[in-house]
Amino acid sequence: MEQFVVSAIKYRPLSFASVVGQSTIGATLKNAIQRGHLSHAYLFCGPRGVGKTTCARIFAKTINCLNPGSDMESCGECESCRSFSEGRSYCIHELDAASNNSVDDIRTLVEQVRVPPQIGKYSVYIIDEVHMLSSAAFNAFLKTLEEPPSYAIFILATTEKHKIIPTILSRCQIYDFNRITVNDIVSHLKDIAQKEGVTCEPDALNIIARKADGAMRDALSIFDRVVSFCGNNVKYSAVIDDLNVLDYEYYFRLTDAIRTHNYVEAYMIFDEILKKGFDAQHFVSGLNSHFRDILMCKDVRTLSLLEVGEVIAERYRQQAAECPVDFMLEAMNITNKCETEYKSSGNPRLLIELTLLNLSYIGTEKKNSPPEYGEQPAVKPGIKTESAAVQKKTEPEPAPIPEAPKSAISLKDMLKPKTETETKPETETKTEDGLAETVEEKAFTEEKLVQEWKAYAETIKARQPRLSSRLLEYSPKLVSEKLVHYPIISEQHRELMEKHTMDLIRHLKDTLNSSITVEWVVREVSSEEVKTRLYTQKDKIDYITSANGAIDKIIKDLELDYR
Numbered sequence: 001m002e003q004f005v006v007s008a009i010k011y012r013p014l015s016f017a018s019v020v021g022q023s024t025i026g027a028t029l030k031n032a033i034q035r036g037h038l039s040h041a042y043l044f045c046g047p048r049g050v051g052k053t054t055c056a057r058i059f060a061k062t063i064n065c066l067n068p069g070s071d072m073e074s075c076g077e078c079e080s081c082r083s084f085s086e087g088r089s090y091c092i093h094e095l096d097a098a099s100n101n102s103v104d105d106i107r108t109l110v111e112q113v114r115v116p117p118q119i120g121k122y123s124v125y126i127i128d129e130v131h132m133l134s135s136a137a138f139n140a141f142l143k144t145l146e147e148p149p150s151y152a153i154f155i156l157a158t159t160e161k162h163k164i165i166p167t168i169l170s171r172c173q174i175y176d177f178n179r180i181t182v183n184d185i186v187s188h189l190k191d192i193a194q195k196e197g198v199t200c201e202p203d204a205l206n207i208i209a210r211k212a213d214g215a216m217r218d219a220l221s222i223f224d225r226v227v228s229f230c231g232n233n234v235k236y237s238a239v240i241d242d243l244n245v246l247d248y249e250y251y252f253r254l255t256d257a258i259r260t261h262n263y264v265e266a267y268m269i270f271d272e273i274l275k276k277g278f279d280a281q282h283f284v285s286g287l288n289s290h291f292r293d294i295l296m297c298k299d300v301r302t303l304s305l306l307e308v309g310e311v312i313a314e315r316y317r318q319q320a321a322e323c324p325v326d327f328m329l330e331a332m333n334i335t336n337k338c339e340t341e342y343k344s345s346g347n348p349r350l351l352i353e354l355t356l357l358n359l360s361y362i363g364t365e366k367k368n369s370p371p372e373y374g375e376q377p378a379v380k381p382g383i384k385t386e387s388a389a390v391q392k393k394t395e396p397e398p399a400p401i402p403e404a405p406k407s408a409i410s411l412k413d414m415l416k417p418k419t420e421t422e423t424k425p426e427t428e429t430k431t432e433d434g435l436a437e438t439v440e441e442k443a444f445t446e447e448k449l450v451q452e453w454k455a456y457a458e459t460i461k462a463r464q465p466r467l468s469s470r471l472l473e474y475s476p477k478l479v480s481e482k483l484v485h486y487p488i489i490s491e492q493h494r495e496l497m498e499k500h501t502m503d504l505i506r507h508l509k510d511t512l513n514s515s516i517t518v519e520w521v522v523r524e525v526s527s528e529e530v531k532t533r534l535y536t537q538k539d540k541i542d543y544i545t546s547a548n549g550a551i552d553k554i555i556k557d558l559e560l561d562y563r
């Protein structure tokens with residue numbers, strides 16, 4: 001059976017020209033190479049998955065190429081280029097500061113810097129996640145960065161530029177990598193799909209690109225996942241199911257309901273969304289983005305800022321034609337307010353329902369509102385009602401409003417928290433945002449947990465091999481509904497795990513349950529195991545010398561200090 005290679009690795013760019021979305025940086029670096037204006041230290045900043053390490057590698061390969069093309073791309077054929085592509089080049093050294101952040105690690109690196117390159121002109125040292133270096137490690141590194149040998153070039157990469165100390169910043173040429181646009185990601189995915197013989201609906205690729213949030217690596221791993229889920233025919237409907245993305249269709253319908261002052265319909269759509277297990281807060285911000293996207297369609301000049309697939313773009317244009325700009329402005333003001341108040345709200349569901357009501361009354365007059373609305377609704381203290389926003393609309397000349405459908409639901413019923421009217425049996429536990437019954441209670445099995453856990457560990461394999469193997473070492477245990485235990489070996493590991501697994505936790509929250517927590521539990525280590533686990537540098541040396549006495553002699557003779 002043919003081995004599956006993840007797309008992020010299979011289609012890793014080999015030239016500046018093939019790096020998606022970073023053409024300016026590529027051009028600047030090529031220019032520097034051409035003119036021989038190389039700096040000794042570069043700092044590549046930007047969000048994860050946008051090509052920082054890839055560009056660093058291409059840069060290292062290109063400056064060492066013996067026969068670069070006139071476009072300043074590496075030839076791919078000379079001895080240096082071949083050693084790069086076969087992974088046996090000694091001109092490039094990579095250090096993941098996330099897992100090697102001690103002074104010892106940096107000292108080892110500094111030792112390496114003393115050795116000039118064998119083939120090629122430059123030795124390139126790529127330090128990934130450089131903000132993770134301990135301050136002692138930073139200081140140990142500073143001296144080398146200040147006076148590097150002529151052949152050494154450092155490329156520091158970070159997602160968090162603000163954590164880099166000024167003394168380092170001032171010694172580096174800084175490049176800011178941008179998020180990759182949805183359109184760029186889509187066209188790259190299209191390319192890959194074609195090469196892989198996968199047919200995709202354009203809107204499906206668009207959803208993947210949006211979900212990836214500017215990171216090509218994420219886009220590719222989502223793409224792989226979707227293909228393994230959907231097979232060789234990737235459809236929009238299957239993708240939104242698999243990725244748990246709210247269909248645009250809901251927002252279109254909701255906007256129609258709001259525009260026609262049909263708040264009952266709006267409530268029913270919102271309820272449908274909650275019942276599908278979507279998070280209420282995501283819903284609000286999604287609605288806000290939807291309004292924003294409609295607004296972008298109001299003028300041809302802003303049309304390019306709409307980052308959706310063709311079919312959906314057409315829907316946006318249609319809806320935009322029906323919504324005047326002042327309506328959009330007010331709608332966005334109302335949803336924005338809801339977003340800001342959401343966190344502090346004692347009853348978020350009520351807040352959202354009031355927001356929908358407010359939205360439904362845009363462009364109408366208060367005195368024409370249904371009579372119930374004139375009364376102060378009996379809301380619990382602590383909940384900010386939206387009545388202020390409603391009272392604002394006191395301009396004269398009332399416009400008649402279409403009558404809301406006379407459904408059996410009265411406003412007061414609706415203002416009651418859902419729990420009182422439609423309590424489901426499993427809604428006993430309430431989370432602090434009060435939406436427990438519909439959103440948070442997405443149960444998941446240990447099997448699903450293990451599956452998502454492993455999927456995550458696999459996706460970071462190339463980038464963070466150590467962390468990945470650590471995560472794959474055991475199976476996470478689901479000890480209660482949302483509490484996960486994972487064994488670790490020592491207290492020091494706990495700190496490391498807590499630091500480096502934010503993305504993992506986020507992934508679990510996204511895919512399983514938003515209130516999931518992971519506890520790192522120090523497990524018992526048998527004395528037998530202690531022998532086989534070599535932690536410190538000294539442990540390692542002791543182990544080696546015990547296996548071969550000659551090494552011990554060498555160490556003594558040369559007075560090596562291995563600490």
Ligand SMILES: [Zn+2]
Pocket residue numbers: 064065066067068074075076077078079080081082
């Ligand atoms: Zn070459």
